[in-house]
Amino acid sequence: MAPLNLDTASVFPFDLHRYALKVRYYRLARHALHEVFTCMQILPGDRVLLPAFICRDLLAPIHAAGAVPVFYEVDRDLRPLELPVSGRVRAVLAVNYFGFPQDLLVFRRYCAKYGAVLIEDNAHGLLSCDAAGRLLGERGDFGIFSIRKTFLLPDGAMLMANTQEWQSCLSEQLPFSRESLPLSFWLNYGLSRIERNTGIAFHALGQELIRKFRYLRTGYPIATSQSADEFELPLLPAPHHVSMSMFAKQDFAGEIGRRRRLYGEFHKLFSSMHIKPLFNELPEGTVPYCYPFYAEERAAQQVTRVARSRGFDCIHWPALPAAVESEAPLHYRTLWLVNFLC
Numbered sequence: 072m073a074p075l076n077l078d079t080a081s082v083f084p085f086d087l088h089r090y091a092l093k094v095r096y097y098r099l100a101r102h103a104l105h106e107v108f109t110c111m112q113i114l115p116g117d118r119v120l121l122p123a124f125i126c127r128d129l130l131a132p133i134h135a136a137g138a139v140p141v142f143y144e145v146d147r148d149l150r151p152l153e154l155p156v157s158g159r160v161r162a163v164l165a166v167n168y169f170g171f172p173q174d175l176l177v178f179r180r181y182c183a184k185y186g187a188v189l190i191e192d193n194a195h196g197l198l199s200c201d202a203a204g205r206l207l208g209e210r211g212d213f214g215i216f217s218i219r220k221t222f223l224l225p226d227g228a229m230l231m232a233n234t235q236e237w238q239s240c241l242s243e244q245l246p247f248s249r250e251s252l253p254l255s256f257w258l259n260y261g262l263s264r265i266e267r268n269t270g271i272a273f274h275a276l277g278q279e280l281i282r283k284f285r286y287l288r289t290g291y292p293i294a295t296s297q298s299a300d301e302f303e304l305p306l307l308p309a310p311h312h313v314s315m316s317m318f319a320k321q322d323f324a325g326e327i328g329r330r331r332r333l334y335g336e337f338h339k340l341f342s343s344m345h346i347k348p349l350f351n352e353l354p355e356g357t358v359p360y361c362y363p364f365y366a367e368e369r370a371a372q373q374v375t376r377v378a379r380s381r382g383f384d385c386i387h388w389p390a391l392p393a394a395v396e397s398e399a400p401l402h403y404r405t406l407w408l409v410n411f412l413c
C-alpha cells in the first residue's frame with residue numbers, strides 16, 4: 072500500500088492521540104457507511120433499520136452490501152415513532168438531523184435487546200456535541216460524518232469506530248487521491264473566499280450562474296437526485312489530499328461560532344414569515360448544519376429570496392427514497408433548509 076501523504080492523526084481537531092486509532096477518512100459518508108458493513112461482515116439479506124425521512128443516496132451502501140433497508144417513521148420533531156421488530160436486523164441508523172442531537176436511548180435499548188449495531192449518522196453534525204458534552208458521532212458503535220457538508224472542500228467524510236473491538240476490524244486508511252480537481256471547485260472556492268472577506272454575496276451569485284448554465288444544458292437548475300442513486304455507490308472511496316490538508320487548516324472554533332451566530336440571526340429574521348422552525352431552541356454544544364423549517368412552497372420561496380440576498384442557499388430536503396415518496400406524510404414533504412456552507 073502506498074504511504075499516506077498526510078498523517079491521519081494530524082487531521083481531526085479534538086484529541087489527536089485518541090482519534091488516530093478510531094478514525095478513517097473517505098470521499099463520502101456513504102463510503103464510510105459501506106466500511107461499517109464490511110467491518111460487521113454484513114451478509115446478503117441482513118436488515119438495516121433507518122428512518123424513512125432520509126435522502127435516497129444513503130440506501131446505496133446498504134444495497135451494495137446486499138442488505139435490506141427497513142424503514143421506521145419519525146414524527147414532526149424527527150424523533151422515531153416506533154422501531155420495527157424484524158428478523159435479522161443487524162444494524163440501526165440514528166440520525167442527528169441538521170447537527171441537532173438525536174436522543175439515543177430508544178435506539179440503545181433496541182440494539183441491546185436484539186443484538187444490533189448502533190450507527191450514529193452524523194453526516195450533518197461535525198463539531199456538534201450533546202447536552203452532556205459528548206461529541207455527536209461518538210455515541211454509538213460507529214459514527215459517520217460528511218466533512219464536506221460543514222467545510223467547503225472538494226470531498227471528505229469520516230468514519231469513527233467507538234469500541235476497541237470495532238477499531239480492530241477497521242481497514243487501513245486508503246491513500247488519499249491525487250487526481251486533478253475540476254475547475255468548478257476552484258471557482259466556487261475562490262468566490263466563497265472573496266465573499267467571506269468582503270461580505271458581498273459572490274458565492275451565491277456564482278451558484279446562480281452555474282444553475283442558469285445547467286438549466287440551459289439539462290433543463291434542471293439543480294443537479295437532480297436520480298432513483299438509481301439508491302443503488303449505485305459512487306466509485307473512488309478515497310478522499311482527495313487537498314480536502315484533507317484543507318480540513319486540517321480550518322478554524323474550528325471560528326466555524327462553531329459562525330454557525331451558531333447564523334442560526335440566531337436567521338431565527339430572528341424569519342420570525343415574522345409564515346414558516347415553522349423545526350427547532351425553536353439552539354441547545355448549547357449544537358453546531359447547526361443549516362436553518363431547517365417547515366413551510367408551504369410560497370413562504371419557502373420568500374425565505375429563499377431573503378437567504379440568497381445574504382449569500383446563502385435555501386433548498387427543499389430530502390429527495391426521499393422511492394419506497395417512501397408516494398405515501399410520505401406531509402412533514403416529510405414540506406421541510407426546507409437554509410444551508411450555512413459557504
Ligand SMILES: Cc1ncc(COP(=O)(O)O)c(C=O)c1O
Pocket residue numbers: 098099100101102126128129166192194195216217228
Ligand atoms: C443524513 C445524511 N446522512 C448521510 C448522507 C450521505 O452523505 P454523503 O453525501 O457524504 O455520502 C446524507 C447526504 O445528504 C445525509 O443527509
